Amino acid sequence: MSLGDHVLALDIGGTKLAAGVVGETGDVRSFVRTPTRVGEGPDAVVARLLDLGREALTAAGCAAADMAAVGIGCGGPLDPATGRVHGPPGLPGWDDVPIVDLVRSAYARPVFLENDATAAVLGEYRHGPWGDVRHMLYLTVSTGVGGGVILDGRLHTGAAGNGGEFGHVIIDWNGRVCGCGQRGCIEAYASGSSIARRAAEALATGEASSMREVPAVTAETVSAHAGRGDPLARRLWDETTAALGRAVAVMINVVEPELVILGGGVTRAGDALLLPVRHAALSQAMRPAGAAARVELSSHGDAVGVVGAAASAFHHLGESQ
Amino acid sequence: MSLGDHVLALDIGGTKLAAGVVGETGDVRSFVRTPTRVGEGPDAVVARLLDLGREALTAAGCAAADMAAVGIGCGGPLDPATGRVHGPPGLPGWDDVPIVDLVRSAYARPVFLENDATAAVLGEYRHGPWGDVRHMLYLTVSTGVGGGVILDGRLHTGAAGNGGEFGHVIIDWNGRVCGCGQRGCIEAYASGSSIARRAAEALATGEASSMREVPAVTAETVSAHAGRGDPLARRLWDETTAALGRAVAVMINVVEPELVILGGGVTRAGDALLLPVRHAALSQAMRPAGAAARVELSSHGDAVGVVGAAASAFHHLGESQ
Numbered sequence: 001m002s003l004g005d006h007v008l009a010l011d012i013g014g015t016k017l018a019a020g021v022v023g024e025t026g027d028v029r030s031f032v033r034t035p036t037r038v039g040e041g042p043d044a045v046v047a048r049l050l051d052l053g054r055e056a057l058t059a060a061g062c063a064a065a066d067m068a069a070v071g072i073g074c075g076g077p078l079d080p081a082t083g084r085v086h087g088p089p090g091l092p093g094w095d096d097v098p099i100v101d102l103v104r105s106a107y108a109r110p111v112f113l114e115n116d117a118t119a120a121v122l123g124e125y126r127h128g129p130w131g132d133v134r135h136m137l138y139l140t141v142s143t144g145v146g147g148g149v150i151l152d153g154r155l156h157t158g159a160a161g162n163g164g165e166f167g168h169v170i171i172d173w174n175g176r177v178c179g180c181g182q183r184g185c186i187e188a189y190a191s192g193s194s195i196a197r198r199a200a201e202a203l204a205t206g207e208a209s210s211m212r213e214v215p216a217v218t219a220e221t222v223s224a225h226a227g228r229g230d231p232l233a234r235r236l237w238d239e240t241t242a243a244l245g246r247a248v249a250v251m252i253n254v255v256e257p258e259l260v261i262l263g264g265g266v267t268r269a270g271d272a273l274l275l276p277v278r279h280a281a282l283s284q285a286m287r288p289a290g291a292a293a294r295v296e297l298s299s300h301g302d303a304v305g306v307v308g309a310a311a312s313a314f315h316h317l318g319e320s321q
Numbered sequence: 322m323s324l325g326d327h328v329l330a331l332d333i334g335g336t337k338l339a340a341g342v343v344g345e346t347g348d349v350r351s352f353v354r355t356p357t358r359v360g361e362g363p364d365a366v367v368a369r370l371l372d373l374g375r376e377a378l379t380a381a382g383c384a385a386a387d388m389a390a391v392g393i394g395c396g397g398p399l400d401p402a403t404g405r406v407h408g409p410p411g412l413p414g415w416d417d418v419p420i421v422d423l424v425r426s427a428y429a430r431p432v433f434l435e436n437d438a439t440a441a442v443l444g445e446y447r448h449g450p451w452g453d454v455r456h457m458l459y460l461t462v463s464t465g466v467g468g469g470v471i472l473d474g475r476l477h478t479g480a481a482g483n484g485g486e487f488g489h490v491i492i493d494w495n496g497r498v499c500g501c502g503q504r505g506c507i508e509a510y511a512s513g514s515s516i517a518r519r520a521a522e523a524l525a526t527g528e529a530s531s532m533r534e535v536p537a538v539t540a541e542t543v544s545a546h547a548g549r550g551d552p553l554a555r556r557l558w559d560e561t562t563a564a565l566g567r568a569v570a571v572m573i574n575v576v577e578p579e580l581v582i583l584g585g586g587v588t589r590a591g592d593a594l595l596l597p598v599r600h601a602a603l604s605q606a607m608r609p610a611g612a613a614a615r616v617e618l619s620s621h622g623d624a625v626g627v628v629g630a631a632a633s634a635f636h637h638l639g640e641s642q
Contacts, residue, residue: 077608077609134480135479135480147575149575151472151477152475152477154473156472156473156576157577158456158576158577158578158610159455159456159577159578159579159610159613159614160577160609160610160613161577162577162607162609162610163575163576163577163610164575164577165574165575165577165607165610166574166575168570168571168574168606168607169490169571169574169575170491170492170567170571171491171493171494171505172492172493172494172495172505173492173493173563173564173567174493180607182570182605184492184493242494243494246491246494249489249503250489250490250491250571251575253486253487253489253490254468254484254485254486254487254490254572254575254576255477255479255484255575256478256479256480256481256482256483256484256485256486257479257480258480284503285489286483286486286489286501287398288398288481288483289479289480289481289483289484289486292480292481293480
């Protein structure tokens, strides 16, 4: 079987690793994932990532040598040119990790590194069911909040590859302190870890809530209990979706995209997230940009990371030809 | 004298009209301006604009027939394709004004209409002393707040020409109500009219201030009295520059430009505006994008409107060839 038109895609997240064999048309031939462990350093994570990659190859019935390349998606900051990851907030201890060299040594294939949200927007642009869209934003709402940007059918990554930092669109300059050191960034409200932290703070005040029975409250706990009518969870979730909606409205005002896609772990809440965020964003953005834009969930679900990393690898392969 | 490589540029603002004859290299051969009058409707403004255009032609020693085209810059919303202006907040009564038809009838030349901030960023990109810059944002801080965007050396105007609405980047979702209906937009803090309104509100509380002696307090009053040490004016001005700085940081996070240019009437305050906005923006933007970006004042001063409208006309002439 020839698999020269396939790549191995690796997705390094703050709470999970994923790998898959993906074709040039976005077809996912295998997809495997595993959670990361608290306190695990980069060496252990990379070792497990390489094992997971081999598992994905086996599941697709092929070997590394069959792959056109390996694509890696990871939270930034990172440098695609040097192949190094520079201490993403979601990956403690990852200071200056030469991930591309490590992966190339293991598989002996060309390796490309990309910001995960940049990779995701490429995946959605190339393989999503979105029709004729030239301007597209991708907002990942995960352990952190990040973004990817397609303008006029081309990836926009900024002057040095650090554009699309949607996590640091602010909603309240007097608001919550963010991991970046500033106040009121959307990441301080709507990332998975911020939702969990806000819930823990509210529970610590002694307010009644069905979430008290849960040993470790996560963003998923909050959305689930909100759905079951718990008033505290409802309030936290409504604040989360209102914050996201307001930030998406700002992005629409700045860029005027045709489409904003929401992805990442927190969006597993589905319509409970999408519908209020869409309503807030489109009603609060300026007319006519707000009236014309669409807000949708990622078409690739949990596999968006590997589809994106693969699309990014094919993108770089195309550029290097 | 052949002036086929020149255009007549018209700049319609909330508080002033300007006109000039401008060459393809950005050389301003004539520049005339006049304030608009409160309560003046579109018919009267257009008549005065056409007179001002004739004055600019005379000052440059030429006639409309010598012009390659006429470029018009105006606050949005407007539609460059139909040549109509759709009720900009700074121009009361301008609902659906066919400005391109009116100007073409008067001068019998091709006429191009562009959002004033879009025109300004084109003018800065083509004719500013900025060196090799691929990604540039222009923030106009005037009667309102607007923006223009150059990405990868190309104008980005959004899906339908409404991108770059930097006035509606928010800083506080619980903050001041903006003309757009939302809360906390930067325009509600830093536009010339908002600065004046905030000053009037503060003075109405009875707080002592040297600004009390001024019959009609404007943004210029606030910056001037802040410079002379009046505590209330100082507080208002500091809030203005802090708000602008925070919004510029958000824009840098989203786009990662190499350069952000500040222009418009409020920037006549010079370093009193530039230095605190630059410091706030670059220290609050994410690294490394914030560390690498520059924040500067427009290189064309009050003439930025006509230089921009001219650059836009040449841009459209180039596209139509």
